Ligand SMILES: Nc1ncnc2c1ncn2[C@@H]1O[C@H](COP(=O)(O)OP(=O)(O)OP(=O)(O)O)[C@@H](O)[C@H]1O
């Protein structure tokens with residue numbers, strides 16, 4: 001599953017890091033607490049959040065995330081955008097509420113991986 | 120006051136340093152928050168240390184850096200790399216920590232609303248640092264500052280450095 005497939009299917013608005021859209025998405029993580037995201041998210045995750053402050057760029061970049069989706073029409077702050085463009089971190093924006101966006105992303109990633117063996 | 124994890128590793132200071140440098144961190148602002156962590160991550164990546172070790176080092180550096188931004192006047196992060204260990208120290212001048220045991224508890228935070236609005240203040244930073252280090256020590260003096268030392272073992276069977 002490539003980031004651009006998710007962008008297209010969910011009609012996400014890409015505001016930075018266009019060069020990273022070819023990256024593979026390995027999983028997802030949802031959270032607005034930065035320390036939680038630092039500790040528990042993984043490389044290649046698509047991070048879904050409502051945080052718009054510039055610190056999200058450092059977190060995504062340090063954790064090697066595939067990108068960040070800002071939900072519910074949250075727009076990145078100006079310095080967030082600057083930093084994300086400089087560091088090539090893809091930020092995508094959607095008006096969808098978090099619940100809906102997360103569900104759709106989950107379905108895309110989960111179907112790609114095949115049925116969950118635990119169910 | 121102090122808290123720690125692992126053995127005291129004085130022996131480390133006798134290992135020859137392949138790299139050693141100190142990076143200043145500004146307190147009281149998030150303007151450059153994460154900058155030192157990014158620099159250190161890039162440096163370690165260039166040394167061909169395993170990804171996992173680089174990521175752990177980046178995490179403990181980030182949490183320390185953010186704590187200096189949040190709670191101290193000024194500080195620095197010292198990185199030292201030997202053939203077997205990555206050592207990171209975060210030393211600050213600031214208010215210090217009154218009760219280290221309490222500060223180490225997950226969920227305990229004195230972060231202001233302004234800090235919480237940005238997604239900090241979950242009270243997880245110090246726990247994360249401890250969990251992701253092989254050796255960890257924290258000492259603090261009220262009114263003076265706080266000193267963290269983190270050591271991460273480089274994979275023994277990795278011959279990158
Ligand atoms: N360098 C420091 N100087 C003074 N006080 C500190 C310092 N680092 C941590 N503290 C105190 O310890 C508490 C716990 O720190 P910790 O990093 O675990 O959580 P937090 O910073 O509050 O939230 P989070 O790290 O999850 O965003 C802080 O709220 C603060 O009161």
Ligand SMILES: [Mg+2]
Pocket residue numbers: 182185186240243244245
């Ligand atoms: Mg913290």
